[in-house]
Amino acid sequence: MFEHFFQCPYCWEEISFLLDTSVSRQNYVEDCEVCCNPIEANTAFENQELIHFEARELGQ
Numbered sequence: 001m002f003e004h005f006f007q008c009p010y011c012w013e014e015i016s017f018l019l020d021t022s023v024s025r026q027n028y029v030e031d032c033e034v035c036c037n038p039i040e041a042n043t044a045f046e047n048q049e050l051i052h053f054e055a056r057e058l059g060q
Contacts, residue, residue, distance in 0.1 A: 002050060004043075009057045011035040017055075021048040029058060 005016045013034040020026070026043045037057070044052035 002048075004050065004053055006053065006055050008032045008034060008037070009039060009055055010037040017041060019043055019045075019050065019053075021045050021050075 002019045002021050003016050004019050005014055007013070008015050010032060011034050013032075015033050017030055024045050027040070029038050029040050031038055039055050040058050042052070042054040043050065
């Protein structure tokens with residue numbers, strides 16, 4: 001697992017998600033640990049290294 005820090009697209013607080021490096025591409029929804037709004041995360045790993053991360057408001 002890889003902990004990635006970023007700003008919530010709703011409340012702008014710094015939060016983190018635990019990302020599974022064994023899955024090369026993922027698109028999933030997880031709630032912000034501060035404001036509880038749903039965040040859509042899109043990730044990509046290559047050789048277990050994060051090469052893409054996007055977090056946006058759900059439905060945007």
